Amino acid sequence: MLKLLAVLAAGVWVYMTAWFAVARVVGRNDVADIAWGLGFAVVAWLAFLVAPQNDIRAAIINLLVTIWALRLAYHIYRRNAKKPEDTRYQDMRKQWGSHPYLYAYVKVFLAQGFLLLLIALPVAFANQYPGGFMWWHGVGLAVWALGFFFEAVGDYQLSQFIKNPANKGKLMTSGLWRYTRHPNYFGEVTQWWGIFLMALVGGWTWLAVIGPITITLLILKVSGIPLLEKKMQQNPGFKQYASTTSKFLPLPPRK
Numbered sequence: 001m002l003k004l005l006a007v008l009a010a011g012v013w014v015y016m017t018a019w020f021a022v023a024r025v026v027g028r029n030d031v032a033d034i035a036w037g038l039g040f041a042v043v044a045w046l047a048f049l050v051a052p053q054n055d056i057r058a059a060i061i062n063l064l065v066t067i068w069a070l071r072l073a074y075h076i077y078r079r080n081a082k083k084p085e086d087t088r089y090q091d092m093r094k095q096w097g098s099h100p101y102l103y104a105y106v107k108v109f110l111a112q113g114f115l116l117l118l119i120a121l122p123v124a125f126a127n128q129y130p131g132g133f134m135w136w137h138g139v140g141l142a143v144w145a146l147g148f149f150f151e152a153v154g155d156y157q158l159s160q161f162i163k164n165p166a167n168k169g170k171l172m173t174s175g176l177w178r179y180t181r182h183p184n185y186f187g188e189v190t191q192w193w194g195i196f197l198m199a200l201v202g203g204w205t206w207l208a209v210i211g212p213i214t215i216t217l218l219i220l221k222v223s224g225i226p227l228l229e230k231k232m233q234q235n236p237g238f239k240q241y242a243s244t245t246s247k248f249l250p251l252p253p254r255k
Contacts, residue, residue, distance in 0.1 A: 001128050001204065004050055008124060009117060011046045015039055016113040020105050028085035029093070032108050036116065037072035040065050043120045047127035055130035057137060061198050064144055065123055068151075068191060075155050088227070119192060119215045122199035122208040131201030140197025147194055150176060150250070151187025158184070171237050179250040181241070182228070185219045186248055192216075220248065 019035040044062040048054055080086065089108070096103040157175040161167050176183035192212040199208045219225060225248065232238050244254045 001125075004047060004124060004128050005117075007050050008043055008046060008120075012039065012043065012113045012117055013110075015042050016109040017105075020109040023104065023109070024101070029089040029104050029108050030080060030086040032089075032112055033076045033080070033086070034073050035109075036112055037069040037076070039069075039113070039116045040120055040123070041069040043116065044123045044127075047124050051127040053130055054127060055132065057133050057198065058127045058130060060141075061123060061126045061195060064141075064148075064191075064195065064198075065120075068148060071152060075159075079159070115214065115218065119211045121211040122192070122196045123211075125205045125208040126195075126199040129201050129203065129205055134201075136200060137198045140194045140200075142194070143197060144191050144194030147187040147190030147192075149187065150180075150183045150190065151185075154183030154187060169235070171232065171235050171241050173237075173241055173245070176250070178245065178253055180246045180248060181232075182219075182225055182248060183250065185224050186250060189216050189219050 016035065016039070019031060023029050023031050041062075044065045048058060048062055051058070084090075092103075092107070093100050154176045157177065158172050161172045161174075180186050189212070192215045196208055196212045199205055229247075
């Protein structure tokens with residue numbers, strides 16, 4: 001397993017370094033958001049090639065991760081196309097002083113690469129330790145499907161809402177957004193818990209729980225919901241929306 005992790009770490013380093021070079025060419029660091037999703041597909045299939053043996057379960061997990069990665073990368077590409085660099089990265093650059101390239105490489109691309117490896121641990125374990133298809137793997141597949149539905153549909157509903165000029169300055173409060181303020185984030189976290197369940201075959205595979213725990217903490221406490229809610233709070237309708245709508249878990253609206 002350590003050999004596999006070393007190969008994956010080297011692969012991620014090369015991958016993120018290449019995206020850093022792309023960022024320098026296009027002059028914007030938010031390409032790291034596109035690199036983020038696609039990196040998981042790279043890890044999945046690199047693990048598949050390097051692992052000593054594979055089974056159908058590993059192939060299914062890799063396929064699910066690839067579907068998620070391609071959809072997310074395409075969604076972010078379309079969202080950012082013809083727009084200025086994301087303000088998060090603009091704010092970072094202002095804080096970096098006279099060494100913006102070094103900070104961008106370390107704090108954006110290498111840092112994301114490290115987190116990518118942690119979150120992808122279930123994928124690495126699934127490829128390293130084949131074990132057939134058990135009943136809880138079916139549960140994991142269902143959990144992944146639920147998460148994919150919330151993330152994909154939530155993103156689509158929001159993109160359609162934003163396209164309508166009449167909604168400028170308004171908050172998205174309908175569709176899945178009626179039941180949770182962040183259906184896409186709920187979906188992303190749920191998918192990784194599903195992948196973890198599918199990776200479990202006993203023994204050391206329990207260590208793969210580090211992956212879903214990491215993405216859950218990132219979304220709930222660090223770079224996901226906290227940053228977005230800070231921005232949403234500037235909208236005068238946010239207080240009312242927050243008083244009736246669950247922050248994360250999909251729940252019936254409160255009255």
